[in-house]
Amino acid sequence: MSAPIVHGGGITAAAATFGGRPEDWLDLSTGINPCPVALPDIPARAWHRLPDRHLLDEARRAARDHYRSGEILPLPVPGTQSVIQLLPRLVEADRLVGGTDNSVAVTDNRVAVTDNRVAVVSPTYGEYARAFASAGFAVDAVDDIAAIGAGHRLAVVVNPNNPDGLIWPAETLIALHDRMKAADGLLVVDEAFGDTDPALSLASRAPQLSNLVIFRSFGKFFGLAGLRLGFAIARSDILARFEDWLGPWAVSGPALSIAASLLRSDVSPIRGRINERCAGLHGVLTGAGLQLSGGTALFTLVADARADDIYTHLCRHHILVRKFDYAPEWLRFGLPPDPAADRRLGEALQRFER
Structure with missing residues (x-):
């Protein structure tokens, strides 16, 4: 059997390595809507x-x-x-x-x-x-x-x-x-x-x-x-x-x-919120001088020769993004949930020593 694949979302493991409580980390390692919808009534x-x-x-x-x-x-x-x-x-x-x-x-x-x-x-x-x-x-x-x-x-x-x-x-x-x-x-x-x-x-x-x-x-x-x-x-x-x-x-x-x-509800507000959060992320990343190389509305791919160092730097600030063993120059950023998270990410990136 082949080795397990490392996916996004490993906050517990990241916190064990870099410290902090998992609930205090900003998880940008997945492509999941960070603003979950309100649950409907469940009989x-x-x-x-x-x-x-x-x-x-x-x-x-x-x-x-x-x-x-x-x-x-x-x-x-x-x-x-x-x-x-x-x-x-x-x-x-x-x-x-x-x-x-x-x-x-x-x-x-x-x-x-x-x-x-x-x-x-x-x-x-x-x-x-x-x-x-x-x-x-x-x-x-x-x-x-x-x-x-x-x-x-x-x-x-x-x-x-x-x-x-x-x-x-x-x-x-x-x-x-x-x-x-x-x-x-x-x-x-x-x-x-x-x-x-x-x-x-x-x-x-x-x-x-x-x-x-x-x-x-x-x-x-x-x-x-x-x-x-x-x-x-x-x-x-x-x-x-x-x-x-x-x-x-x-x-x-x-x-x-x-x-x-x-699935029977009006999902247009969900799409609107996702697009708003995506725009916020793009503003942070371009403001930090990073090159956007692809993605969807739910995540953005960045290509940078310093990707591993950026990943480690963000982990030290308790922010988790996704890196790739097969493409060491890539980092994938999921959506921050709100403008405060945008600012937290932006401030951490500004502190990265170039």
Whole structure:
């Protein structure tokens, strides 16, 4: 099994290294709305009883209307990470002949034609490559969808991408889907950061794209990541397999109740607040002389040769941002929750010795 990937959000570990109480740190290491929405009323029975079918059906109908997925009722899942782990089960693993060694070859921007390879447009969220590699697949990390070939049984595109915010146009992804379908392959499009710009989503086209799987995050946009809720959008037999593999009561009753309420609410104020916070962050970063190299409304990527020193400096001021072992010049900044946090970040950056 491959080594665990270090993600954002490790405040406890950072505080253990640099001091301070975790609750006093400013966590800018994730791409989560820092202004969580107010929770709707949750019926007492949602806490008291196992999540009954009507709760699941109501959440699915609300998700269908919110994501505009037409005849497809999106499947609630306990965080999209749960179904990422299930993706290898949709295709056959390429096991080594004559042994139980499940090691694989991972190539960069090279395509080798075999029956059981997967392609992940990279760099991106690392759990996709890790899930397939752990299951015995050969993973091709490609930097362009043009490098995805007929030998790939499944391809993954994160759109908008994490961490650079790269956006692939819908028609380009549809053309890739058609290529994958012609080779009896699947296309997975992760739209975890798609809520801030719904026009980017393929959800409304999903009923006509039979070999497409879309993942949507709930917690990032609504600021409720601790709820552990996401949605999968795909043809009915794929969703049925996910549901079977996840087992009964995979998503809690309170989570389903919250989803049904919030997905039917007016989300334009949420988008407005996120855009306001994004503008505040950009002002701080450019004011500190940092180069903005990409991102989405929920995070900004900075490229700087001094990234490691800046990261350590901010940690000493109890501010956590995201760094990357595969790109040591990158830092990803999540959104500060308010102008006071903007000032705290700005003052810390101004103290950095250039």
